[in-house]
Amino acid sequence: MQSHAPAELRLRPLLLFMALLILTGASPAQPQPPDDESCAPAACGNLTIKYPFWLIGRHTSSCGFPTFGVTCSDDPTGATPPTLSGSYLRLIDIRYGDRTVVAFHARLASGGACRAMRFNVSTSLALSQLAVSAANWELFFRANCTRAPPPPAEALRLDCPGAGTWSVYAGRRYQPGDGGIAPAAPPAPPAEPAGCSHTVVPVLPGSELRTWDDYPGIVGRGFMLEWTVPGDCAACNATGGRCRYEDGANAFGCLCPGGSVQPATCGPNDPDIQTTAYYGDMCWRKYSVMYSSL
Incomplete structure (x- = not known):
């Protein structure tokens, strides 16, 4: 017997199903970052340490470029800036958008x-x-x-x-x-x-x-340095990934929601995105069948 219920009533189950997909994170338009918090941004004095930098004693070396490890000072006053990679460079500011840091050389400033x-x-x-x-x-x-x-x-x-x-x-x-x-x-x-x-x-x-x-003030204010490291962290983040450095491959890696590490950005090869595409396709097929029966 053919149903004579209004089209809006027959579409309600489908609309509820689609809303559930969105709420559970199955929408490819809103990629969710992976649950790995081991490389979450960390505070060091007045600086925020994140890729390509990593905080020694808090992060693992895969959280940033190998030579960009930052050591926080144990000075309780906070007057001593953090050290970069065990060198004489002391970090005053990190400008992630410009890929620059402001630092001074401790030996030069102290003499x-x-x-x-x-x-x-x-x-x-x-x-x-x-x-x-x-x-x-x-x-x-x-x-x-x-x-x-x-x-x-x-x-x-x-x-x-x-x-x-x-x-x-x-x-x-x-x-x-x-x-x-x-x-x-x-x-x-x-x-x-x-x-x-x-x-x-x-x-x-x-x-x-x-x-x-x-002279002491000029040298103590430091100078600007620009960094060049592999990978585009912003592009990785835009696709739901988190930036990593693969020690074994000696290369940039993008950790994706499904747990896979991609060379640049998260894409169709990531397991979570494949699952999203599957359910999205099923949703569309069901919608097409229901729409054609109206």
Whole structure:
């Protein structure tokens, strides 16, 4: 006997079934992250530590890039910034959106200006995933110049035992091999000063060296570093995954809701997404049959 119930009543079971699918997380439009909380963001002072960084003592090494382990200071006052990968770098800020950190070098900040004569930031980072940002300014140290023009008028004199007399001034760009640009000078192509001994220390934009009293503060505020690591964590998160680093494969991994680890993002190969697709297909078939019988 053919049913003469209104179409709305006959569709109610299907609508209830579809709502149940959505409430149980079977909708592919709203991927749910996996239950693994072992790599959840963690606080370290005023910083939030998450991929590609990981907090030593709290996270496992798979939570971030191997050389980006962060050690929190045990200073109860919180005045000592955390350390990066057991190095002399102290983290002041992490800007995940820009893929940059602000850090200072503990040895450089704890000694006088003459310590810069034996210091090269770029060389110390040569094998790292970090690079000194070109957005930095610089402190330029030069000495023993035989053919170079004289230093800017605002340059400060620095006498270092065993290393002679140096001229030091701030420049508006960071170029490890150039001659520096005094704040009032117009832009010019990089040019290593002829016949000079020189070294360059990156500092944050806006730094001014007017007297030697300014030096500790300038160096202590640090400089910007940019990181480049494998994988697109934002894309992984957008598909419901969580970012991991696979030690065995030495590569980025995206941990998906079904428990599988994909090389980039969660997709059709993830078990949960396959289940969602199956029930979604069944739902559509049932809807099609019921609609055609109306």
